[in-house]
Amino acid sequence: MWYRARKGPKxxxxxxxxxxxxxxxxxxxxxxxxxxxAWYDNNKRSLxxxxxxxxxxxxxxxxxxxxxxxxxxxxxxIPYFKNFTSKFPSLQSLSKCSEKEILKLWxxxxxxxxxRNFLVSAKTLVKEHNSKLPKExxxxxxxxxxxxxxxxxxxxxIHDKPTIAIDGNVRRVFSRIxxxxxxxxxxxxxxxxxxxxxxxxxxxxxxxxxxxxxxxLICKPKKPECFKCNLKNTCGYFKTDKKYTQTKRIQLKExxxxxxxxxxxKKNKIALTKKHNLGFLDKFYLPPIKETTxxxxxKNWNFHSNFKNSISNKKLNINLxxxxxxxxxxxxxxxxxxxxxxxxxxxxxxxxxxIVEIN
Numbered sequence: 001m002w003y004r005a006r007k008g009p010k011x012x013x014x015x016x017x018x019x020x021x022x023x024x025x026x027x028x029x030x031x032x033x034x035x036x037x038a039w040y041d042n043n044k045r046s047l048x049x050x051x052x053x054x055x056x057x058x059x060x061x062x063x064x065x066x067x068x069x070x071x072x073x074x075x076x077x078i079p080y081f082k083n084f085t086s087k088f089p090s091l092q093s094l095s096k097c098s099e100k101e102i103l104k105l106w107x108x109x110x111x112x113x114x115x116r117n118f119l120v121s122a123k124t125l126v127k128e129h130n131s132k133l134p135k136e137x138x139x140x141x142x143x144x145x146x147x148x149x150x151x152x153x154x155x156x157x158i159h160d161k162p163t164i165a166i167d168g169n170v171r172r173v174f175s176r177i178x179x180x181x182x183x184x185x186x187x188x189x190x191x192x193x194x195x196x197x198x199x200x201x202x203x204x205x206x207x208x209x210x211x212x213x214x215x216x217l218i219c220k221p222k223k224p225e226c227f228k229c230n231l232k233n234t235c236g237y238f239k240t241d242k243k244y245t246q247t248k249r250i251q252l253k254e255x256x257x258x259x260x261x262x263x264x265x266k267k268n269k270i271a272l273t274k275k276h277n278l279g280f281l282d283k284f285y286l287p288p289i290k291e292t293t294x295x296x297x298x299k300n301w302n303f304h305s306n307f308k309n310s311i312s313n314k315k316l317n318i319n320l321x322x323x324x325x326x327x328x329x330x331x332x333x334x335x336x337x338x339x340x341x342x343x344x345x346x347x348x349x350x351x352x353x354x355i356v357e358i359n
Contacts, residue, residue, distance in 0.1 A: 028177065028190075029234040030197045033207055039230050040210035043217065047074065048081055053160075053205070059125070059133055060091035062157045066150050067118040071111060074216070080109050094119075095126040103343040110311065110346060112284065117145025133158045156208040162199035164191050165208050169215025176219055179236030181244050221246075254308075254315040258298060260288045261322040261355050262329055268337050270355060272348065275331040281311070284345050285335065292319070305354060311347055322355060 029035075044050075049065035051058055064084060068077045084105055088094040099119060106115040121143040125131055133154055134140050140151040153165035164170065166187050174190060175182045191198065198207070218225050224237075232238040262271035272285035297303055301321035309316045328334060335342065337356045344352075 028174075028194045028197065029231075032177070032231070032234075033198055033201050035230050036210045036214055037201060037203060037206060039218075040206060040213055044209070044213055045074075045217075048078060048085070050209075057085075057090060059131070059158055060094070060122075061085070062154060063091075063121065063125075064118065066153055067114045067121075067145065068109065070114055070150075072109065076109070080106070091122055091131055092126055095123045100343060107343055108346050112281075112345065114145060117143075120144045121146065135159055135161075137163075153208060156205045160202075160205045162195065162204045163208070164198065164211065167212060167215075169212045169219070172221065173211055173215045173219045175244065176224070176237035177231065177235050179240055179242075179244050181247060183247055252315045254317050256292050256317040256319065258290050258292050258319045258321060259286075259351065260290075260298075260301065261304075261320065261351065262287070262325045262332070263322055263337075263355065264326055264334060265324045266326065267334065269334040270337055270352070271325075271329050271332040272335050273329070273332040281345060281347060284348070285333070285342070286345075286348055287351060288329065288332075307350075307354075309347065309350065320351065320354060 047065075049061040051061055055061070065077065065081060068081060068084075087105060088097060097119070099116060102115050102119045103112060106112060109115075124143060125133065135155075137151050137155055140146060140154055141148070146154075149165050149167050152163045153167075155161045156163050156165060164187075171182045171185075171187065174187065175185060178185065201207070218229050226232050226235075226238050229235065229238070237243055263269070264271075270287065273288060274283055274285055276286055276289050278286070278289065298321055301323055304320040304322050307318050307320070309318055335344070337352055
């Protein structure tokens, strides 16, 4: 802070001036909740997990959607959500299914640890909580895969508790209103300081939804639609020419991997194994894969292609090799290149699509 940087004793006026500045920085407009809810009532999207407050499936739909929406766009999630709830219409029916069934339905959505955590969470709620969500946030956070954001979102959606779920959209909305970099805002303190005005209208579930929706549709990361914004008259970002600068994302380092495909040409099958050291695809079937730092071609293998892939926030540079073999490698199983009832991650399927051309 500016007064800490200066040497020597601070005058009373300096201290009072600092307190006054911080007061105005940390206090949001009293009508923020009213305005954001008015916008939401007129502009909210029709999404399949937004059911009535009395729906018997409210907890199930909200839990499933929150897990699916982690690092995944709404338009991508919708067909998976509909397929999921068609197959398992209730939390109770879902809790009886196997991990294999869940992963098959999740196939293509990525971040498969979410699917496993979701299933364990659903089983826990049914068996230990009588298919109800606990009312204490610390209890909710004991569910696997549930952190601060998801716990607060569920607390609001299911119990209509006065809380704010802070995701990327909400951070951006508050940062722009205050015209301050996200890294310089204590969001928990901000909410605590403004709780009287934020929660004066007893629509806590809608407020959480409205803030996220507003960030997604109006206060976008790039090219915010300020001309449509009903908060712009009190928005620090809109009103000033000295707009805060966003923190640049850390560029992911690319890693190179060699993938080795054993192909049984006669049976049209490929050897896959779970014996690998890839944490982001742990426990899933892949061809043998090894990280490498050299560009040298591998002897006794046919080089197929090089391609890029991004998965679980990792950038991969893939060298794809193959050889024909009727002998099954150690720790592997044969899988059909065309028809599979087993769950196969999208990353593996991408390899299938390339290899099937040479078989």
